[in-house]
Amino acid sequence: MISQDCAKGLYGRAHLNFVTKLDRTLMEDFARLVVQSGSLETISSIHDQYLDFCCLEKSLFTLHKKNSYVTYNGSGATEQSIEASMTEIAYGLFSIVATLGFVPIIRCPKGGAPEMVGRKLKRMIAEHPTLLRGKSASHHRPLLVIMDRNADLISPVQHTSTYQALVDDLLTHHANRVEFDVTQNTEGGGAGRKIRKKYDLDPDEDPFYSRHKFNPFPEAIEQNGVELQEVTKREGQIRSKTGEAGQLEDPLASSSTATTDLATAVDSLPALLDRKKQLEVHTSILQAVMNEVASREVPQFFELETALATGTYKNDLAKAKKEVMDLVTDPSKGNVEDKIRLVVVYCLATTAKTGDVAEVAEAMKTALETRGSAINSDGSQRGLLDKADRNKLAQGLRAIEYLKQFRSMHMMIPMSEEAMVNTDAASAAGKDMLTSFMKSATNQATGLLAKASEKVGSVLGKIHKHHATRVVENLCEMKPHSEDDEYLYFDPKVKEDVDVHALRNMTRAPVREVIAFVIGGGCYSEYQNLQMIANERRHVSYGSTELLDPCSFLAQLGQLG
Helix, strand or coil: HHHHHHCCCCCCEEEECCCCCHHHHHHHHHHHHHHHHHCCHEEEEEECCCCCCCEECCCEECCCCCCCHHHHCCCCCHHHHHHHHHHHHHHHHHHHHHHHHCEEEEEEEHHHHHHHHHHHHHHHHHCCCCCHHCCCCCCCCCCCEEHHHHHHCCCCCCCEEEHHHHHHHHEEECCCEEEEEEEEECCCCCEEEEEEEEEEEECCCCHHHHHCCCHHHHHHHHHHHHHHHHHHHHHHHHHHHHHHHHHCCCCCHHHHHHHHHHHHHHHHHHHHHHHHHHHHHHHHHHHHHHHHHHHHHHHHHHHHHHHHCCCCCCCCHHHHHHHHHHHHCCCCCCCCCHHHHHHHHHHHHHHCCCCHHHHHHEEEEEHHHHHHHHCCCCCCCCCCCCCHHHHHHHHHHHHHHHHHHHHHHHCCCCCCCCHCCCHHHHHHHHHHHHHHHHHHHCCCCCHHHHHHHCHHHHHHCCECCHHHHHHHHHHCCCCCCCHHHHCCCCCCCCCCCCCCCCCCCCCCCCCEEEEEEEEECCCCHHHHHHHHHCCCCCCEEEECEEEECCCHHHHHHHHHH
């Protein structure tokens, strides 16, 4: 089409900018058509903008490859389709590198998708005509860590405890837009009607969200109440000043200082009202999340899954089985997907016998079919499963079957107790924070927050490092006898592979910039967990082939069962 327009003389000059990389064969075909039509002089420039990625916030990006886990792990995947998929991922990562303008050190495990992508990316960077001569001469080069989703299937399905991750888990959340239903009371005390609320969040520019998105959920609630009270108080002070000024018998007689203060206060009012509006938006979102947390008893699932994932029951599998069995068969706790996710974590995080996993899954199925769940798919209260929930149950059971087979081939290693971060001081701080939260929540107009707050207290459990966090930390700190010894080391500036063991005898520059990338789908909980190892001297970014909420990833697992 472009070549035809050029041939018709529609443009005096054509500057072509490609959002995604154009295949070489297509570029050659385009060049041939332009030459044959005699319109070569019309083409002034051709640019590749390297935009094969979507940046959701400063430290988070996705390549937006739909259904990526199934694509790379399904039985229908062929060698050609896998090769093409890995090339697309490498192009996406190359876009990140080209945008940053730095040549990274690439680390990845041996074999499989990460090595394929790592080698392709190294070749693309090495063959680029200008990238190697760019601003990458800095002593501190970025570290790009490429990982496989199969190395940790627990993080994408496990319940979480932080504000942003809970929004993504419990509400409809996509590309920073959050949606949820609010029941509006009607006159006369009749049944309220549901209104769909939609908000666009800016994780970088929204002051409240940028400060508290990684914080535990109760802490976000507490700070929302505190900041809203401060803003409301300040607004009242400004309005009272303007009222007093209007009541002066002789406004001209007021002091110049008072006039200046008043003018300054009035000028600050619009910004103050904008901030209040933002805080009220978060109050609505927090209330919607709280509704889900309280009605589904999310803290109980989070605590038990965390205990399973961190090896608390490694010496008492019988107790682990009983705890899981009791929770998944209790009709007053959780919805269908909550229970399936717990069984998945039990399957992957423990060395329980396959027969025990099957027994727990069957007990869950029987309980759901006969007694229903706490919350149905349409948000209604406890009752027998509707058609949508029955489909979710069938899909979840297929996912469990797939993971039982996966586990037999790749035995998952539970997170070690050393990965736990828990101190007496932190526990005490959590209790103090909850006390403050209770007081502030009680004073808020949204009384529901206060009503359900005690059910959220257990969310403040132990914090543990996920698999990706431990891997990246070991690579950044160059710890011996860790992934730093095992992962491949690709340097696009060096033609041959680098001998990792030889690097042990050399002084390596500290890592200041890290990009952690997961093939097969990523999640907000993993992104936020990685921030545990970020500090003023080290910035950690996170990306994946696609960003998934837990239920979406569970659906992909169900397609493989």
